[in-house]
Amino acid sequence: MVFCSTCQNTVRTALLLRSLGLAAIPLNGQMTQNKRLAALTKFKAKSRSILISTDVASRGLDIPHVDVVVNFDIPTHSKDYIHRVGRTARAGRAGIAITLVSQYDVELYQRIEHLIGKKLPLYKTEENQVMVLTTRVAEAQRMAKIDLKEILSNDKKGGKKRKGGEGEDDDMEGSTGIRKRIKFSKNNKQNKNKKKFGGKKK
Incomplete structure (x- = not known):
């Protein structure tokens, strides 16, 4: 399992790893329930060997065969x-936990070391x-950036599927958390009662 800090980063990292030939799948709190269950099922069945997730998967899930946890974002x-670990x-x-640390994460x-009481x-x-x-890796990053733009574009258009039907690319559709905006007409009574809702991203 690889943990990222944002929903978009789970998708970008999964695309990057796929470009390197690794079977990765994203999981985040802005995916639909069906998409999340499908991602978990594929990971549990070992048809995807790497699960890239936000903290939505850090607790409450029974995934018995995790050998390595990587904190891609601390x-x-x-x-x-x-x-997470x-x-x-x-x-x-047995298991291993690895945390990637930059100069900004010290x-x-x-x-973390203070909380767990050891170095x-x-x-x-x-x-x-x-x-x-x-x-x-630089080439894989370039390809991931292109693929992410295409997915974001498709999600904005209402989840238009790519050519080829079901497959690895389908794991990514609808995984970026983009929601369609509901437009109200001026004459619509609901327009007066509109409220802004903010969700906490996981």
Whole structure:
């Protein structure tokens, strides 16, 4: 499982990983209930090996076979870290939790260490191995950006499906949280009673 901070980032990261040949699927709080259940079913059935999620999947879900949790975006609340990493190593199984930390995340990282009462181990990376993948990842990022624009465009138009029908691309349709706006006519009585509703993004 890979945790991201925003709904759009779950989709972008899933597209990026797919461009690299990895079977990833997004899950976020702005997807319909049916889309969320479909994503979970595919992940549980192992037809998708990577679930990219917001904190909507950090608790309350029974997913027994999670071997690795990656915090792609570090959680802003330290307790969310505990819930996220608790998705792995369940029922006596082994598991690994990895958190990616930039120079801007040091304070959040230190808060997590303070909460759990210990220093987290540092995973050393080999720069030479990382540099070999740079070109391939940059191309995958470019492709993900193009695909995300297409999905956003399709979602705005009312979820028009891509050519080819059901398939991997269908996992992404309707996963960005774009909602159709309901237009009221001037003569409509409901227009007087319109209210703005704000949802908390997960």
